[in-house]
Amino acid sequence: MNKFISHESAVKHVTGESVYVDDIPVDERLLTGHVVYSNHAHARIKSFDLTAAKKLPGVHAVLCFKDIPGENQMGPVIRDEPCLAEKEVNFIGQAIFLIAGESEEICRQAEQKIKINYEVQPTILTIDESIKAKNLLGPERKINCGNIEIALKECDQVIIGEFNTGAQEHWYLETQACLCLPGEKNEIMAFSSTQHPTETQTLIAEVLGILRNEVVVEVRRMGGAFGGKETQANHTACWAALLCQATGQPVKIRLFRDDDQKMTGKRHPFLIKYKAGFSNQGILSALKFELNSNGGAVADLSFAIMERAMFHVDNAYYIPNLSVIGKVWKTNLPPNTALRGFGAPQAIVAIENIIDRIARVLNRDAATIRKNNFYGIKTRNKSHYGQEVERNHLHTLYNKITRSSQYWKRRSDINQFNKEHNFIKKGIALSPVKFGISFTTSFLNQAGALVHIYQDGSVLVNHGGTEMGQGLHTKILQIAAAEFGVSPDRIKISATNTSKVPNTSATAASTGSDLNGMAVKNAIDTIKNRLAGFVSAQFQKENKLKVVNPKQILFKDNFIIHKDLPKLRVSFDEVVKSAYLAQISMSATGYYRTPHLNWDKEIGSGRPFNYYAFGMAVSEVMLDVLTGYHKILRTDILHDVGDSINPHIDIGQIQGGFIQGLGWCTTEECKWDKEGHLLNHSPDTYKIPAVSDIPEDFRVELLQNKPNPNAIRKSKAVGEPPLMLAISVWLAIKDAISAIFDHKKEPILPVPATNENILLSIKNLRQ
Amino acid sequence: MHRAPTHNALCAFSPIPILQFGQININPYFPVRSMKQVISMSTKISFVLDGKIASIDFNREKRYTPTTTVLNYLRSLPNHKGTKEGCAEGDCGACTVVLGELGHDRKIHYKAVDSCLVFLPMLHGKQLITIENLKSPDDTLHPVQQAMVDTHGSQCGFCTPGVVMSLFALYKSAIKPTRLNIEEALSGNLCRCTGYVPIIEAAEKACVKKKKDHFSGNEKTVSKLLQKIKRNSLSLKTGNQNYFCPKSVNESLQLRKKYPNTLIICGATDIALRVTKNYEKLPEIIDLSFISALQGISHKKNSTEIMAGTTLSEIKRYANNRFLALHKMLTVFGSDQIRNLATIGGNIATASPIGDIAPLLMAYHAKIVLVSKKKKRRLAIEDFITGYRKTACRKNELISAVIIPHPKKDTQIKFYKFSKRKDLDISTVSGGFYLELAKENKVKSIKLAFGGMALFTRRAYKTEKFLEGFEWSFKKVEQAGTILEKEFRPISDARAGAEGRILAAQNLLLKFWSETRVD
Structure with missing residues (x-):
């Protein structure tokens, strides 16, 4: 096989010839679709008046929930998500009305003419508020192995803590978009920027009240998706389809960047409570986790995401007694959704933070503690949900990367550097990833x-x-x-x-x-x-x-x-x-x-994954203690992709995934005001990594000669796992902060480690 | 949002030694011209696109208004869909195009800009180059395109046209780029897929050893076309909107008198957002970017005069090795695409509470020159900024220049910025600091100007007073932090909390100390 071919669209990309939804030529009958959404996080809609908007010249349709011929529903798994709000709105950005007009401007004018009478209700925005209000989105889930309570009593030391991770916006370059063309009678053709054409087709058919054989969904390519178009592309598609059916004309909806950021869900913020028991040698014997996620107003994929988080609280480590509870909390935010990693990053950074803490408690290097806790090859190799960790490459990766990155030499150089500098500190960290490959909902495979x-x-x-x-x-x-x-x-x-x-x-x-x-x-x-x-x-x-x-x-x-x-x-x-x-x-x-998968949700045991992908990273940062700025001096990655089908593409996925993870760990921060308005709704204030943020020295290698018998041409999946390697940067920043205090104090640092959070963390340690 | 109203203009002059401005314009504010010229204004704009002169007469072409952005114009054409909208605010660079401008040296100079921030009239007299124009007529990819293919520089491809256009501008620039130059050239382009590694590689591959491309071959033809376009004043009246592009300061002042509520722009990288994000109509606009007398930098005996319409790119180039803090500030101000449009006059006129330029100008003891028909006056920048987005500029005045006194020996001027991201991020807190030490390490004079800490950029007078006359020591500076904390009541917003801002301001002061201390 020729492994080294270019991306099949490369030439089209660089010439601007590649066609995205918004570039498809349409005749002059094309109408612009516009979504009118709630400006209240929680309110009753007492009344509304669309008359004036409908009368405006150039407006072809103004639709409300009553105009939906089929079912007013677009929840992908749990059917709890209205396509257009009826009596109540539950987040800012929730669609209420749809407008089709001859131009964007006409649609906006029409929107101004719509009158809505709201009765504002109290809002719940954070996990804490939702816990207080006992506002679960659905039943909690548990996975247990061993005997956690006994193990916690019998171990040498126990640490207890809480850990917060923030939301992350997908920031696909191409915002949500769909173009619908009417066909004969009921037929509809949808060009959608969706990761899930079948579900888009299904939901369009359901809201229109027609059979699926009348709907064709086509996707040439997306301008990025990252999970953000797994379920939430359906919304734009359903809205465009409704307007297309109502007007009998082609309709296109392309969300503006700010609207896209306000209306769509993000990576789930997590609040993780833990209790960890370990020996004086640093071997983990007991871990008790409570994972709380902010699900937003409706379920979307929150339960599957929580499930994957629960599967990944062990990351690369054998923990004989482990108990994890997962709770998804309902809030008045847009439904949080899939984003590369799908719950695993939150769980993995939590366990990595625990290991980091244990190392500091024992005054040992964290890399050693990590290595000593890795899953074994023949023993200590069963995960907390009962799946054996087969073809475990963790030890190989560790041996190779500590050597190639000169981890130990650099560790001692850094210690020396830190002795000599007060306002600049360096930090280094190694972090592994073990990621289960398969949909955990087995039939999807x-x-x-x-x-x-x-x-x-x-x-x-x-x-x-x-x-x-x-x-x-x-x-x-x-x-x-x-x-x-x-x-x-x-x-x-x-x-x-x-x-x-x-x-x-x-x-x-x-x-x-x-x-x-x-x-x-x-x-x-x-x-x-x-x-x-x-x-x-x-x-x-x-x-x-x-x-x-x-x-x-x-x-x-x-x-x-x-x-x-x-x-x-x-x-x-x-x-x-x-x-x-x-x-x-x-x-x-x-x-x-996919053969041989079984997973019993009720007993919390089985073989949910076809195989595991492994990777490891070592990152070194330099931190300006006064400004919180950090520069990544070097990152080494060694990643397992089996026999690579296309090494260039796989390396591209690793580099890109790492940098996206870096954004989540450092500069990407979502804040909401008290009313539930997203404050960072454009790239003006939402900062994804730019070109100068990448490691100065960035070395990515593929693990060689480890074919994977379980997948096509002995390859391995690569899309998500590398994202979590960016946790090495977060840990290195933490290491640098810790160096200010000669590693005697435990920094409390959330994800993301923005420079503001770094300064606050240092301030807290000084007090 | 950020940045500056600015002019885009005549970087026609950018390659010319700056001193020429001083020589040409003996009285730059009132060139001798008959006022009749004002009357004979043109109502259409012309520019070169796809090798031909394209014209838009706003009285005839109802699809466009003068504040239609170049991005929306391009996307309305059947064959220019390669230019993408990613954010419509100049933060992602997916819409990057390159403007070719005829210089005094008769050569075409190429500059990357965010087409979402450029109003159509700003194209007048220029060449608009889009991603569709890069391939050779024989279908060969441009070297920057080929390099992007070879290094696997595209994944989803949506940011790619913008990235390629930035690389193209770099390719056409005079520099043989270092890694730092490459990062600067790409700092205005966000890519969410690749992690930038292969894009940097593509830049190195294509732009370090440059060859002639089909643009070099075509340059004479295009120059001739550009010369055909008359560079007279523009008066674009569409019924709902008046957009004026005067050619002299005098003309501008006349227009200002006639239309007292007119919005004045010079680059418009900030004002453009009122159109793209707030959907405002902006009924009356005077665009100063066509006034060559408002452009240029001149070195005087004791000071440097920067004309208000000078772009930040030109200032950055000039400041390198001359005004170190100014240069440092401009390298982390916006992106190439923004700096190529934004002007210094536009920036200070916004009187943004955050502005990076204003605090630094305070540290430089800069003066703002305001000109009216009758007189010219100079104000210290502190007196020029009077409140939240308010300035001392009167309705019959225009900002004509910024004068920066040359720093005395043994004084220190530094700029610090606290923001989430290093590049293309508005400051959360910025600091422009000045220090003069007397004997025995005593502070003789100090200026501490902050952005992002109050309703407008202002100095920490009490903190300055606390430090003046005392030893420049860590202890004293640390104590000064408690004064600073009382002197400002910053807000919590999308960028940071109030506590974080205070902490940052205190730390920036410590950083200043750590970099100026005498051991």
């Missing part, structure tokens, strides 16, 4: 594909996965080329389309290439079997051989070849032509489901 060969020998591959920049289509293209034994330029990956491949899962949970790659391979195998049968019969006939077994037929270098008699070869193109004449089908569907 399925995928479909549809592959055609045309008579000129070109191949069109359709699959259920969506392209959001992660290079899925490129990898699929490589897989298809390798399976067919043809050059990649023969293959085209079509836009993802629900009429080509139905009933798909979201492109999420890092499973895109695992699931769809297998489904595509399955379709190709079907076609290859037909062609191999046809070719072997031909070889037999033309060469008067006794028997040619189709299994002896190879697809290689644009030829179809007899394995044992390589002189018997015929070009792929010729075979295609003659197979068509011989009335052989060159189109097939493919399907895949």
Whole structure:
């Protein structure tokens, strides 16, 4: 396989030719869709008047919940989310009315003419407020192993604490967007920037009250998604579809940046309470966690996210007695949702903070404590939910990265530096990640594909996965080329389309290439079997051989070849032509489901993951004690992607994921005022990492020679796991703060470690 | 929001040695011109796009108004969808385009700008280059495009056109970029996918060893086209909106008299947000960015005069090795795309409570020159800023220049900024500090000016007084922090809490001490 091809859209990207939803040419009948949303976090809608807005010239429709022909519902899992608010609004940014007009300006004028009479209700915004009000979004969940209470009593030392992590905005460059075109009668065609075309199709059908076979959803590519378009792209799509159906004209909604940030959910803020028991040697024996997340006003994916958080409180460590409770709290904020890592980052930073604390209590280096607690290879290798940690690369990674990063030498250099400097301190930290790959809702682990060969020998591959920049289509293209034994330029990956491949899962949970790659391979195998049968019969006939077994037929270098008699070869193109004449089908569907998964929510045990991905990072920072500024001097990453299908793409995912995690750990901060207005609703005040924020010296390597037997072409998923390696930076900052006090005091530092939070943390330690 | 009304203008002059301005304009404020010229104003704008002169007559073309942004204009065209909107406030750079401007040296100078912040009239007389123009006519990718492909510099591709345009501007600039130059050139482009590593690599690959591209080959043709465009005053009246681009200070003052409530812009990187974010109509605008007499920097005997319409990019270039604190401040002010538009006059006219420039100008003992038809007056910057977004500029006046006295020997001027992110972030707290030490390490004179701590940028007079005459020691400066704390009542907002702001201000003072102490 050619592993080193460029992103299949690279040339289109750099020339501006790649088409996103807002770039699709539409005729002059196109209307602009506009969403009128609540400006109150919690209020009753006593009355409203749309008359004046409807009368405004250029306005084609003004819709409220009463105008929804189908079901007023767009919750993806739990059906608790109205498409348009009825009697009550529960967060600022909740959609109430929809306007279709001839221009953006007309829509805004119409919005000014809408009168709403609210009765403002008390709001709950934070986890603490929600806990006080006992405002759970749903039942709490538990996973237990061993005997936590006894273990806590029997261990040498116990630490207790609380830990906060903040919200994170996805900040996909392309905001939520959908263009709907009306077809015949009920038909609707939606070009949506969605990670989950099937769910978008489902919800459009439901709100419109039509069958799913009337709705086609197509996704060429997204301008970034990161989980933010897993469920919440559905909203924009449903709204555009309603307006399209109501007006009979094409309608496009593209959210403005500020509206997008205000209306859509974020990474869940967590409040984590813990009790950890360990030996004087620093071996963890007991961990008791209470995970509290701010779910927002409705469920969205909060429970699945909490579940993944609960699965990852161990991160890389064997903890024989572990109890974790997960509680999702309801608040008057937009529903928080999937974001790369899906609950795992919050859980992992919590356990890493605990290890860091233990190291400080014992006056040992945290890297050693980490290593001593890693899952074992043959013993100490069962997770708290009962899954064995197979093919554990943690020890290999640790040995390699401590060497390649010269961790111990740098640690002592840093200690020396810190002795000599008062206002500048350095810090270093190593952090691992072990990330479970699979949707934890087991049935979602399925995928479909549809592959055609045309008579000129070109191949069109359709699959259920969506392209959001992660290079899925490129990898699929490589897989298809390798399976067919043809050059990649023969293959085209079509836009993802629900009429080509139905009933798909979201492109999420890092499973895109695992699931769809297998489904595509399955379709190709079907076609290859037909062609191999046809070719072997031909070889037999033309060469008067006794028997040619189709299994002896190879697809290689644009030829179809007899394995044992390589002189018997015929070009792929010729075979295609003659197979068509011989009335052989060159189109097939493919399907895949991940085998051997089982997970029993009720008893909290099973095998939820197909395999684990591992990675490790060492980061060094320099902190200006007076301003809280920090510079990442160097980051080393060694990451496990199995046999990489495309090393450039995988390294890109690692670098990009790390930097996105860095934003969550350092500069990205969401604040709300007392009324529930998001204060950081644009990049003016919401700061994702810029070019100068990346490590000065950034070394990323892939772990070599560790094939993964459980996935396509022995590869591993890579989308989410590297994000959590950025925790090494957060820990290094903490180490630098701790150095001010000669590592004798435990810094209390939340995520994100903004320079403000760093200064406050230092101030608290001084007092 | 941030930044400065500014002019975009005539960086036609940027490559010319700055002193020329002083030589050309003996009386820059009142060039001898007949007032009849004001009457013969043009109602349409012309610029070069896709190798041709494109014109917009606002009286005929109802789709656009003078405050339509270049981004929205481009996206309304069928073949320019490559330019993307990511934020509509100049913070993400997805809409970056490059403006080619004819210099006095008859060469075209290329500058990256955020097209979401540029009003259409600002294009007048310039070449607008978009991502669609970069490929050669034979379909070969431009070296910066090819490098981005080779280094895997795009993932989702949405920020990519903007990134490529910034790289293109870097490619066309005179510099052989270092890593720092590359970071500066890209600080206005956010990418959420790649982590920037391959983009930096692409810049190194393409921009370190530059070759001629098809723009160099075409330069003469484009120059001729640009010369065809008449550079007269513009009076763009559309019924709902009057947008004036006068060519002289005199003309501007006349217009100001006629339209006393007119909004004055010069770069408009701040004012543009009132259109893109608040959807304001802005009925009357005078755009000073076409007045060459308001541009340039001149070195005088004891001071340097910066004309109000000089862009921050030009000032940054000039300040390098001359005004260190000013240069340092400008490197963390906005981005290249912003600095190429924003002007110093525009910035101080906003009297933003945060402004980085104003506190530093206080430290420099700078004076603001205000000009009216009858007279010219100079005000200390402290007296110029009178309140929250209020200045001493009268309705018959314009800001014409900023005068920075050359710092005396043995004085120290420093700038510090506390913000969430290093680049392209408005200060949470900024500090412009001045120190003159007498013998025995005693403070002879000190100025401590802060942004982000009050309704307007102002000095910490009580803290200054507390320190004056005393030893410049850690202990004393630490004590001064308690005075500082009482002197300001900062707010809590999206950027930081009040406690964090106080702490930051105190620490910036300590930092100043740590960098100026005499051991």
